[in-house]
Amino acid sequence: MEDYRRLARRAVPRMVWAYIDGGAEDMRTVAANRTAFDRWQLRQRVLTGYPARDDLSATVAGQALDVPIVLAPTGLTGMTHWSGEVAVARGAERAGTRMVLSSASTYTVEEVAAGATEHHWFQLYPWRDRELMGSLMSRAARVGAPTLVVTVDVPAHGGRELELRHGMATPPVLTPARVLDAAVRPRWWYGFFRYRRVTVRHLEDEGGVGAAVRSVRRQAGLIRVDLGWDDVAWMREQWAGRMFVKGILEPEDAVRALDVGADGVVVSNHGGRQLDGAPASLDALPAVAAAVGGRGEVLVDGGIRRGSDIVKALCLGAHAVLIGRPFLYGLAARGEEGVLDVLRILRNELARTMTLMGVHKLRDLDATWLIDTGGGR
Numbered sequence: 093m094e095d096y097r098r099l100a101r102r103a104v105p106r107m108v109w110a111y112i113d114g115g116a117e118d119m120r121t122v123a124a125n126r127t128a129f130d131r132w133q134l135r136q137r138v139l140t141g142y143p144a145r146d147d148l149s150a151t152v153a154g155q156a157l158d159v160p161i162v163l164a165p166t167g168l169t170g171m172t173h174w175s176g177e178v179a180v181a182r183g184a185e186r187a188g189t190r191m192v193l194s195s196a197s198t199y200t201v202e203e204v205a206a207g208a209t210e211h212h213w214f215q216l217y218p219w220r221d222r223e224l225m226g227s228l229m230s231r232a233a234r235v236g237a238p239t240l241v242v243t244v245d246v247p248a249h250g251g252r253e254l255e256l257r258h259g260m261a262t263p264p265v266l267t268p269a270r271v272l273d274a275a276v277r278p279r280w281w282y283g284f285f286r287y288r289r290v291t292v293r294h295l296e297d298e299g300g301v302g303a304a305v306r307s308v309r310r311q312a313g314l315i316r317v318d319l320g321w322d323d324v325a326w327m328r329e330q331w332a333g334r335m336f337v338k339g340i341l342e343p344e345d346a347v348r349a350l351d352v353g354a355d356g357v358v359v360s361n362h363g364g365r366q367l368d369g370a371p372a373s374l375d376a377l378p379a380v381a382a383a384v385g386g387r388g389e390v391l392v393d394g395g396i397r398r399g400s401d402i403v404k405a406l407c408l409g410a411h412a413v414l415i416g417r418p419f420l421y422g423l424a425a426r427g428e429e430g431v432l433d434v435l436r437i438l439r440n441e442l443a444r445t446m447t448l449m450g451v452h453k454l455r456d457l458d459a460t461w462l463i464d465t466g467g468g469r
């Protein structure tokens with residue numbers, strides 16, 4: 093994954109890299125999302141008669157997936173590579189899993205449905221405008237999205253200082269050096285001009301920088317600081333499929349989500365892009381999983397870069413994981429093939445880790461497979 097990260101860094105302008113790879117303020121939570129995994133060691137049992145065939149399938153939100161890995165919603169994915177969310181959806185389904193389409197995507201829910209074979213999930217922010225939310229939910233339902241993910245950790249945008257430093261603002265601050273930095277990446281540059289997939293297409297139907305600025309500004313204007321559980325309850329009433337609430341770090345909030353009718357939660361700090369200083373998702377996971385019990389499903393994202401990270405998350409109570417930046421690295425470097433390859437790498441690592449541990453099935457993974465080193469805390 094680190095190799096793909098390096099390739100991705102070279103493939104996109106610095107401004108875009110700051111958007112993909114950056115986080116909030118001092119990026120303490122970005123770092124914590126990774127170091128949290130170091131606390132846990134894996135138990136190695138030998139001669140357990142490991143079955144010759146790997147079965148890594150999991151039922152997530154009522155869907156049978158070949159791997160317990162779902163692709164997280166990421167906004168403005170067409171900036172990473174012109175093929176954007178359509179390529180991500182295709183890569184996901186070729187690996188036997190699904191993508192969550194961000195409401196801030198650069199291809200609409202209809203375009204993704206037309207370009208993909210399977211039904212992918214849809215993510216929505218509880219925005220100010222209920223008419224707009226209602227219309228997006230019906231559009232997602234019409235193309236067959238089985239699951240809605242409501243992201244609740246953006247009552248304001250996180251302080252993305254790296255983005256500001258590199259001119260990734262609305263509108264982008266274009267200096268000659270920044271234009272040159274993009275121009276020396278001809279493949280990216282060509283895709284950018286040829287396809288112009290840089291706007292939030294659900295809010296603006298044309299490409300181009302002016303439209304991008306309008307669509308991103310419009311989205312910012314839709315953010316509400318006074319959101320409440322009644323907004324999520326309203327969304328629950330409008331949506332007939334499964335619903336997950338994403339951005340949960342506290343057990344009490346997980347219980348509230350289930351109380352308003354969610355089928356599960358995503359333990360997430362938005363990849364460290366929102367509240368800097370929030371705990372690592374992996375550290376927040378056990379208490380949330382305990383509070384949810386058997387009432388719903390618990391997914392987790394943040395810092396997953398290895399198959400062994402997935403093992404640890406499943407041991408600590410997750411039904412499956414989401415990955416964000418890793419598939420963006422693959423996409424930036426190689427488009428759809430890169431997304432598929434990232435999923436293949438994680439799948440192989442997951443299978444190998446389980447074989448070496450001597451654990452037979454995903455279902456058998458629980459906290460007894462981990463050794464707590466205390467992580468120095």
Ligand SMILES: Cc1cc2nc3c(=O)[nH]c(=O)nc-3n(C[C@H](O)[C@H](O)[C@H](O)COP(=O)(O)O)c2cc1C
Binds near residue numbers: 112166194338365417
């Ligand atoms: C470039 C980028 C854009 C994102 N956009 C969204 C979004 O539109 N909606 C959302 O719910 N989460 C968004 N996220 C957060 C991801 O869904 C996910 O929580 C996070 O990336 C997981 O951490 P990881 O990148 O370490 O795997 C975004 C993340 C990145 C990296």
